[in-house]
Amino acid sequence: MLQISNLNAWYGASHAIQDINIEVAKGEIVCLIGRNGAGKTTTLKSIMGLMDKTRGSAVFKGKELLDQPAHVRFAMGLAYVPEERRIVQGLSVRENLRLGLVASPQKKKEAQLIEGIAEIFPRLAERLDQEAVTMSGGEQQMLAIARAMISKPDLIMLDEPSEGIMPVLVDEMFELFRSMKAQGTTVLLVEQNVELALDIADRAYVLDQGTVVHQATAKELLADDAIKERYCSV
Amino acid sequence: MTGLSFDLIALQLFAGLALGAIYVLFAIGLSLIFGMLTVVNFAHGAFYMVGAYVGLYILMLGGNFWVCLIAVPLVVGLFGVVVERFLIRPLYGRGIDYPLLLTFGLSYVMVELVRIAFGKSGYPFDTPEILQGAVDIGVGYFPLYRLFVIGATAVVLLALWLFLEKTSFGLIIRAGARDPQIVRVLGVNVAQVWLIVFGIGTAIAGFAGLLAAPLQGVIPEMGGTILAEAFVVTVVGGMGSIGGAVLAGLLVGVVVSMTSLFAPEMAKVSIFALMAVVLIVRPQGFFGRAGLMS
Numbered sequence A: 001m002l003q004i005s006n007l008n009a010w011y012g013a014s015h016a017i018q019d020i021n022i023e024v025a026k027g028e029i030v031c032l033i034g035r036n037g038a039g040k041t042t043t044l045k046s047i048m049g050l051m052d053k054t055r056g057s058a059v060f061k062g063k064e065l066l067d068q069p070a071h072v073r074f075a076m077g078l079a080y081v082p083e084e085r086r087i088v089q090g091l092s093v094r095e096n097l098r099l100g101l102v103a104s105p106q107k108k109k110e111a112q113l114i115e116g117i118a119e120i121f122p123r124l125a126e127r128l129d130q131e132a133v134t135m136s137g138g139e140q141q142m143l144a145i146a147r148a149m150i151s152k153p154d155l156i157m158l159d160e161p162s163e164g165i166m167p168v169l170v171d172e173m174f175e176l177f178r179s180m181k182a183q184g185t186t187v188l189l190v191e192q193n194v195e196l197a198l199d200i201a202d203r204a205y206v207l208d209q210g211t212v213v214h215q216a217t218a219k220e221l222l223a224d225d226a227i228k229e230r231y232c233s234v
Numbered sequence B: 001m002t003g004l005s006f007d008l009i010a011l012q013l014f015a016g017l018a019l020g021a022i023y024v025l026f027a028i029g030l031s032l033i034f035g036m037l038t039v040v041n042f043a044h045g046a047f048y049m050v051g052a053y054v055g056l057y058i059l060m061l062g063g064n065f066w067v068c069l070i071a072v073p074l075v076v077g078l079f080g081v082v083v084e085r086f087l088i089r090p091l092y093g094r095g096i097d098y099p100l101l102l103t104f105g106l107s108y109v110m111v112e113l114v115r116i117a118f119g120k121s122g123y124p125f126d127t128p129e130i131l132q133g134a135v136d137i138g139v140g141y142f143p144l145y146r147l148f149v150i151g152a153t154a155v156v157l158l159a160l161w162l163f164l165e166k167t168s169f170g171l172i173i174r175a176g177a178r179d180p181q182i183v184r185v186l187g188v189n190v191a192q193v194w195l196i197v198f199g200i201g202t203a204i205a206g207f208a209g210l211l212a213a214p215l216q217g218v219i220p221e222m223g224g225t226i227l228a229e230a231f232v233v234t235v236v237g238g239m240g241s242i243g244g245a246v247l248a249g250l251l252v253g254v255v256v257s258m259t260s261l262f263a264p265e266m267a268k269v270s271i272f273a274l275m276a277v278v279l280i281v282r283p284q285g286f287f288g289r290a291g292l293m294s
């Protein structure tokens, strides 16, 4: 579904990721792990079209992404939940969800889709008309995920969704990723919570200093303490 | 007291609201554009002036005022769209001062072109016949046309409010003003939204210029004066806040109108005094976000 080859990206003159190769097959959960500053976020931003300068290739459903602006990549079926969540201030929970549909062909079914999302996220259902930024961090993260899911993307990229969230909610969230996969959504997941992530992932890539240093199935990596110790901040 | 009766003050208050209505229309466009594009549109006064001249031209061609009410915002908004697309868009991402300088220069070009086309001296602008005269509003006779200005402004505000609060495009504008990047990630072509917002803002400026024309006549420099006053309105109301622009616009109108009743020589200075007071008490204005420009 997604083939990334020799992907490079820069912040100004600083060469943040170099020759990254990643492949994600349809229906997989693929995990990116690595220390702080390894280049995980930069990789996701490059795929979504949020980096000013990129080189290489990222083919999604047979089409090259890198020469398209971000909004076109969304239309092609990509979704991205940024690390900072970016819940929009001044909008209610419902309006944030609607925002996930404004550019989608599914917009006509808005009421029905919001209802569907509310079933999956009971915490949001209770708070639809509350101002979104007044919710807890965990609830805001749920909203960010819901907003990305509501348009039914083919591939969803999540950047450290469990960061700063209480364990009960994290379990709930990972259960959700499992059911997303079961329904055919492909997931590219960046996580610091390595054990938990590998538990639901099919395969994983380890990044360090802007390059892929290791790749393995999740099972292999779970058993490989040496690699985990070397490249992951535990 | 001789002359300064309650009725006179009440009438002056209404006159202030009519004046304020023009400020409101002018300032909401300015605020909308700043809030969304972070462009301080120094050409806003020139668009206002062009609105009055387009109205004048339509009248010269034999059209009537009601045609102007529809055609002027369309023509001026379309012109705004062209300006955004070809002049301002190439400057995004280079900092706030580039579009500021561009629109500043553009306003001079626009004023000069109008001088060449219509001459340096002004024109009177007839009040449409059925809006001439005065009506009894309880406290005395008030010019019908000014009442119309207040009403037309209320209609524009209501329409804008419905548009922003009740439509998907309004939702995009509200979200995009806070966080353009997430709106982009959610599939919106933000450049196109900016284009439309600039068009709407300038269309409202042109409409304001048309409404002001029967009150003040039409001259090429008419945009410069109101621009200075409207900056006071936006600063008092809070940069980028539409609600603030409405409240502050009416307030400034009333303050100008009241001081010209009690102390005519102070009328021009009073609004700057008002601005100074508001800035001391509340530097971000009524509804502005603190630290917006930092």
Ligand SMILES: Nc1ncnc2c1ncn2[C@@H]1O[C@H](COP(=O)(O)OP(=O)(O)OP(=O)(O)O)[C@@H](O)[C@H]1O
Pocket: A011, A014, A016, A034, A035, A036, A037, A038, A039, A040, A041, A042, A043
């Ligand atoms: N906006 C930026 N400007 C300049 N350099 C940046 C910027 N963002 C990240 N970098 C640099 O790029 C490199 C990769 O950063 P990135 O954010 O992709 O890492 P990460 O793996 O997501 O880290 P974390 O686990 O802390 O989120 C780092 O060296 C970082 O300092």
Ligand SMILES: [Mg+2]
Pocket: A040, A041, A042, A083, A159
């Ligand atoms: Mg990161």
